[in-house]
Amino acid sequence: MLKLNNYIDGTLKTPHSGTYLDNIHPATGKVYSLIADSTEEDIHQAVRAAQTAFPSWSGLSLKERHNYLLRISQLIASKSKALAKAESKDNGKPLWLAEQVDIPRAVDNFEFFATSILHFSSESHQMPGRAINYTLRKPLGVVGCISPWNLPLYLFSWKIAPALAAGNTVVAKPSEITPMTAYLLAEICIEAELPPGVLNIVFGSGLKAGDPLVRHPDVKAISFTGGTATGRHIAQVAAPMFKKLSLELGGKNPNIIFEDCDYDRMLKVTLRSSFANQGQICLCGSRIFIERPIYERFKRDFVEQTASMMVGDPNDPNVHLGAIVSEQHLEKILSYIELAREEGGRILTGGKRVYPAGELKGGYYLRPTIIEGLDYHCRTNQEEIFGPVVTITPFDTEAEVLAMANSTPYGLSATIWTNDLARAHRLAEDIESGIVWINSWLLRDLRTPFGGTKQSGVGREGGMEVLRFFTEPKNVCVAY
Ligand code: NAD
Numbered sequence: 202m203l204k205l206n207n208y209i210d211g212t213l214k215t216p217h218s219g220t221y222l223d224n225i226h227p228a229t230g231k232v233y234s235l236i237a238d239s240t241e242e243d244i245h246q247a248v249r250a251a252q253t254a255f256p257s258w259s260g261l262s263l264k265e266r267h268n269y270l271l272r273i274s275q276l277i278a279s280k281s282k283a284l285a286k287a288e289s290k291d292n293g294k295p296l297w298l299a300e301q302v303d304i305p306r307a308v309d310n311f312e313f314f315a316t317s318i319l320h321f322s323s324e325s326h327q328m329p330g331r332a333i334n335y336t337l338r339k340p341l342g343v344v345g346c347i348s349p350w351n352l353p354l355y356l357f358s359w360k361i362a363p364a365l366a367a368g369n370t371v372v373a374k375p376s377e378i379t380p381m382t383a384y385l386l387a388e389i390c391i392e393a394e395l396p397p398g399v400l401n402i403v404f405g406s407g408l409k410a411g412d413p414l415v416r417h418p419d420v421k422a423i424s425f426t427g428g429t430a431t432g433r434h435i436a437q438v439a440a441p442m443f444k445k446l447s448l449e450l451g452g453k454n455p456n457i458i459f460e461d462c463d464y465d466r467m468l469k470v471t472l473r474s475s476f477a478n479q480g481q482i483c484l485c486g487s488r489i490f491i492e493r494p495i496y497e498r499f500k501r502d503f504v505e506q507t508a509s510m511m512v513g514d515p516n517d518p519n520v521h522l523g524a525i526v527s528e529q530h531l532e533k534i535l536s537y538i539e540l541a542r543e544e545g546g547r548i549l550t551g552g553k554r555v556y557p558a559g560e561l562k563g564g565y566y567l568r569p570t571i572i573e574g575l576d577y578h579c580r581t582n583q584e585e586i587f588g589p590v591v592t593i594t595p596f597d598t599e600a601e602v603l604a605m606a607n608s609t610p611y612g613l614s615a616t617i618w619t620n621d622l623a624r625a626h627r628l629a630e631d632i633e634s635g636i637v638w639i640n641s642w643l644l645r646d647l648r649t650p651f652g653g654t655k656q657s658g659v660g661r662e663g664g665m666e667v668l669r670f671f672t673e674p675k676n677v678c679v680a681y
């Protein structure tokens with residue numbers, strides 16, 4: 202069985218523990234490869250390699266770093282079919298989704314930051330007649346990147362590419378649930394002849410491999426995407442060590458639909474924003490608020506179209522939803538559906554596990570689920586479920602829906618459907634979230650600041666924001 206070994210100092214290395222974790226194929230529930238069960242020793246080795254590589258990597262010209270990153274982007278593009286297959290197999294997502302979204306976005310991430318570093322600039326502040334201040338922006342040194350399982354290569358590269366572009370060397374830990382494309386990226390880096398130690402990829406669990414990375418005194422910054430509870434723990438460890446921290450955490454995003462919206466477009470996009478990637482996108486709109494005059498119409502159409510969605514074999518091009526990422530996560534989602542029932546919710550469609558025939562019968566499939574009749578304060582409407590489960594709730598006034606939208610501890614993204622321009626701008630200003638989509642969803646321009654407010658995170662990724670995160674500003678004041 203294939204063993205995914207660590208990529209440290211330019212080569213693939215067995216873990217110090219000599220042990221491996223099972224990597225499960227969610228579509229069948231069977232083990233299909235083994236992952237290095239890394240520990241503190243492997244992290245130490247990776248950090249040392251990254252430290253050694255730092256002076257020469259940070260000393261390269263911008264154009265030289267640009268060339269390496271562009272080469273990686275091109276290699277990902279040239280292997281996109283195989284990478285999409287691997288991503289779908291590892292995560293359970295439909296193959297067409299990995300082909301259309303995950304892998305093209307990884308190509309774009311490397312290309313975007315390869316290019317944006319050429320355009321990155323710092324400020325100067327003049328004191329007329331007296332002095333000029335200018336800001337130097339230097340790379341931090343060795344940085345740690347930790348990513349989740351829902352968009353594996355997409356989010357892994359979203360951190361690694363800017364960190365490297367800015368001149369840092371990196372120790373990265375992908376999720377132990379979806380390590381395969383990170384492993385394939387290691388092979389790509391070897392093929393691209395990325396200098397040894399510039400990027401190190403250490404596999405393993407959060408506790409045994411992630412935690413020592415966060416605690417390592419020579420790691421200057423942690424860029425983390427994952428759950429809010431993990432983010433809180435990481436902040437408790439890293440903040441007293443004065444590390445720079447970027448935390449991209451959970452969400453419970455509102456999708457607000459007004460009567461005056463473009464109904465057909467809204468319905469089509471709402472199906473996607475509810476259930477794409479089995480609802481396992483941090484930006485999915487899991488709380489849908491509908492203006493009362495169109496509530497019954499929306500409910501009928503939304504339930505009908507959701508009930509006709511196909512759930513099953515991720516390789517089937519007609520399938521809408523593939524497998525949930527793991528048995529444990531499926532159990533968590535099912536427990537929330539049970540909770541919704543206990544809280545008085547009515548399951549309008551879904552709510553049940555699906556058992557396809559043949560080889561797939563042991564896979565983790567769930568029907569997309571719509572629940573109504575819940576108070577916006579209840580746990581189902583307050584806690585992140587992170588699966589194909591949405592609630593629908595009618596509202597009467599803008600003030601009422603704003604209060605409901607802002608009622609959770611999260612603040613990642615929001616979607617508003619209306620053709621009233623003034624109302625759209627008003628709400629966009631007052632909604633407590635880092636990202637607001639008006640009449641769209643998941644329309645992404647990589648130059649924009651990306652991140653959440655409240656318990657959805659600290660800091661921003663994307664564009665120049667992330668290059669600022671991965672560099673340390675120093676003001677130089679020259680008197681004349
Ligand atoms: P998770 O927090 O369980 O794990 C994320 C990563 O952290 C994994 O690599 C894991 O091994 C590692 N980890 C776990 N414990 C650790 C520790 N003590 N120290 C260091 N590392 C540790 O999250 P998950 O279940 O993989 O991902 C789902 C969550 O991610 C959801 O809450 C989702 O909303 C969130 N998410 C957020 C964004 C965003 O941009 N805000 C994007 C995608 C996913």
